[in-house]
Amino acid sequence: MDSMHTMEQLVAELNKYNYHYYTMDTPLVSDKEYDVLYDQLVQVEADSGIILPESPTQRVGGELLKGFEPHRHLSPLWSLDKAQNIDQLRNWNNRVIKLVTDYNSKNPDNPLPDPCYAVELKFDGLTLNLTYQDGRLVQAATRGNGVIGEGILAQVKTIKSVPLTIPFSEGTIEVQGEGIMNLSVLSNYNLTAAEPLKNARNAAAGALRNLNPKATASRRLSAYFYNVGYSDANTFANHREMMDFLRENQFKVNPFITYFENFDDVTEELAMIVESRSGLDYLIDGAVIKVIDMETRGVLGYTDKFPRWAVAYKFEAEETTTVLESVSWEVGRTGKITPVARVEAVELAGVTVQNCTLNNIGDIERKNLKHALGARVFIRRSNDVIPEILGKVTEDNDGEEIEFPTHCPSCGFPLEQKGAHLFCYDSLNCKPQLIGRITHFASRDAMDIDTFSGMTAELLNTELDVSEPADLYSLTFEDLVKLDRFGEKKANNLLQALEKSKERDLASFLFALGIPNTGKATTRMLADHYRDLNAVMAATVEELVGLPDVGGIVAESIVSFFADPFMRAGIDRMLTLGVQAKAPEAPRVVSTDSFFSSKTVVLTGTLHKLTRDEAADKLAALGAKVTGSVSAKTDILIAGEKAGSKLAKAQKLGIQVIEDEDEFIRLLEM
Incomplete structure (x- = not known):
């Protein structure tokens, strides 16, 4: 009985930590503390021979499955009609208004309210339908044909943002959502994968339909939920109530959901989503617009295929396929040789694409592109940068070989391979x-x-x-x-x-030198710490690794750079010719009683009266912690012109937003 009580306590505590970490993005304990409790639970389960159904140890994946069993949904999972442009979207809305008006003319004593709308992101993953009985997850299924899907309970249990139990324990409900693989997770997975994954959507779908749940677990999927399709004990008056219900029952609901009374505001929101889309850490292929009122939904009903009360607004694709025509090799300022792919011209995310990045020769080999010339490949474009080739469409060796250069394409010097990169080390003549x-x-x-x-x-x-x-x-x-x-x-x-x-400060001069493996943050830290160019040049590896964010590789790069006689001679010559490399001013005492003291602040968008660096320096001097991403721990967001996804997320999380630059400057000067 004692072991059962211990087990129940550990399961409850670990599931609480999982919820805050994976669903709320607000960790309550360190990874080390979590691991201690998890290991304790594993030991108690092993000693007792008992495993509770909701135990987090059941998320890692069990035995290989023999096949998928069909599952009949309690309520149909409908497809959505699509609007490819704003005109088609307005046509959908006009039909909604007409149907509501017709109903109200026939039912004057019980009219429907004017349509109001919810706008949600349309995830590009795999639809999930979860079944809970008396608060326990008992089944998870794919959409299938909307009536019958495939049971994938073992796979879905590996998704740590999916609750195994929920507070609502009154009968049976079905909850719909989307299983996804975050782009950052995909990128990290591919760094060590024997077979890199080509894109996040296929990675998520493939993982959830893999008969080995351990393979599913290895892909660290996530899921967002947006609908209660069936409930035998609960009803909702509107969409807001439904979303509140999902949050209260520990489902992960995407913060990018907005509500509007005016349809023109819907179109403005869609434009903002398009602008901020590239900053998201997951794929979306559009947005979903829904009528909020549930009674109105019931009156509008369904066609043979679609609900009349919802529509999907499709964005331009960020991924497509095209033919890899050739690869050229470019030399950078550090001697790194970068392959650049020429592809058959294709329209992608509103532009014509002809060049794509391939990163390095390791990237070519990992993505099975060594024999891809003339073959069809997946490409992706985001954030207005040069598109990236993700991989070949087929696994066949159906293309010509990409020849790796052995000599510098510019100066002819023999190349050396370092890790996944090729380098030309003839830095004085290339x-x-x-x-x-x-x-x-x-x-x-x-x-x-x-x-x-x-x-x-x-x-x-x-x-x-x-x-x-x-x-x-x-x-x-x-x-x-x-x-x-x-x-x-x-x-x-x-x-x-x-x-x-010549009057630029020491931090700028150090950054200008282009020391390998150092960026602006590192050179500014060196300037602030040493406050003298000669002291920086005399620093040893042992000294440097003791500084914040300086590891062995960075320290070796700094010491090697200043040990190079050619570099030292150039620096001495610049100093003789009048370059000052001025030490920073005496460090200011950090304020402890300003408006920004002890606050976590994020800067986004364009400021016109301060540069981003100036704003960050002023905030730091006032005792603020300036970070790059918005989370539940953010206190204040400073939103300049053309603020995108960070502003939207801050608004959804209820974070204080300062959008008036003059007000921001006033607060800095208080």
């Missing part, structure tokens, strides 16, 4: 590396040399033999004015910009 380093040195976040560009760097290299940043500070008016497309005004502007850049 033209793309020279131009890349100079362009980076002059960039806005580095020395901020106004009017400078990659084309300028190439022209200076070709015509004036400018091959390192130090050469920039030896340029004269006579050198520049004789160049093609350089008049007196442009020559003077560049010389003035170079002179002004």
Whole structure:
């Protein structure tokens, strides 16, 4: 009896922690503390020979299944009619209004309310239908044909955001949702997978229809829920009540759900979702618009295929297939060789795509693309960046081989492989590396040399033999004015910009040097810690690894960079020519009584009176913790112009939002 009591306590406690971690995104304990309790439960179960149905140990997947059993849904799972554009969406709404008006004219004593609408994301995963009896999960099934699906209970139990028991224990209910694989989880999975997955939708669907639940568990799926399709003991007056019921019963409900009385507001919300879509960590292929009132839904009813009270608004695809035509190899400023794919032109997410990234030779091999020239491949475009090739459509060797280069495509120097990448180490003579380093040195976040560009760097290299940043500070008016497309005004502007850049601070100078494996955060930390260029250059590996966020690789990169005689000579030359690399001002005392003290703050969108870095520095000086993502732990969101998904999530979570930049600045100055 004692072991049973211990087991019940552990199961309840671990399930509570699972709910807060996987559903609410608000962990209550550390992973280590959770693991201690989990191991204790495993031991109690082993000693007693008893396992409770709702035990979290049952989520890891059991024995290989022999096949899927058919499951008849208690209530049909309907498909949705589709609207491909706003005009079709308005036509749907006009039909809704007409039907409501017709009903009200015939039933003046009991009229329906004016239609109001819910807008939800349309997930691109696999539909799930969960059955609970007296509060326990007893079945999970695919949609199938809408009437009969396949039982996949063992697979769905591996999804940690799916509750095995719920507080509602009055009879039987069916809950619908979508099983998905987060894009970040897919990316991490593919880093070590023997067979990388091609896209998140297929990964989720394949996992849930895998007869080995352990394989399902390995893909760390998630699920969002959006409908109660059947209940023999509960009814809802409207969609809000239904969503509240799901949340109260520990189902994961996506925060991006909004309600509107005016249909024009619906179309504005759809435009915002399209804009923020690329920032989501999961695939969506549209949005679903639903009439909120349940009585109205009953009156509107169904066609042979679709409910009349809901419609799916389809977005332009972010994934498609096309033919891989060729691969070229580009040299970066660090000597890294990057493959760039040329594909058969295809329309994707509103643009014509012809070039795609392949990352590196390891990426080509992991994605089974070594023999893919001329073959059809999956591509994905998001966040307005160059699209990525995800993998081949078929598993056959039905294409020509991609030849990996052995010598630098620019200078002909023999290449070396380091990890998954190829490198050219002829850094002093390889033209793309020279131009890349100079362009980076002059960039806005580095020395901020106004009017400078990659084309300028190439022209200076070709015509004036400018091959390192130090050469920039030896340029004269006579050198520049004789160049093609350089008049007196442009020559003077560049010389003035170079002179002004000499005053840039130490953090900017360190970033401009392009030290391998370091970014802006690291170089700023080095400047703040050492406060002197000579001290940074003299730092040892042992010293550096003791600093925040500096590991062995970064420390070795910094020490090796400053040990290079060529780099040291260039730095000494710049200092002789007037570059100051000024140490930061004396560190300010962090305020403990400001409006932002001890608050977690997220910045998003475009600010016009401050740069993002300036705003972050001011917040830090006032005792705020500035982070990059919105969660339940966020206290304040600063939303500039064109704020997207972070603003929407903050609004759904009830987080304080400051959208007026003048008000933000006023609070900073309080």
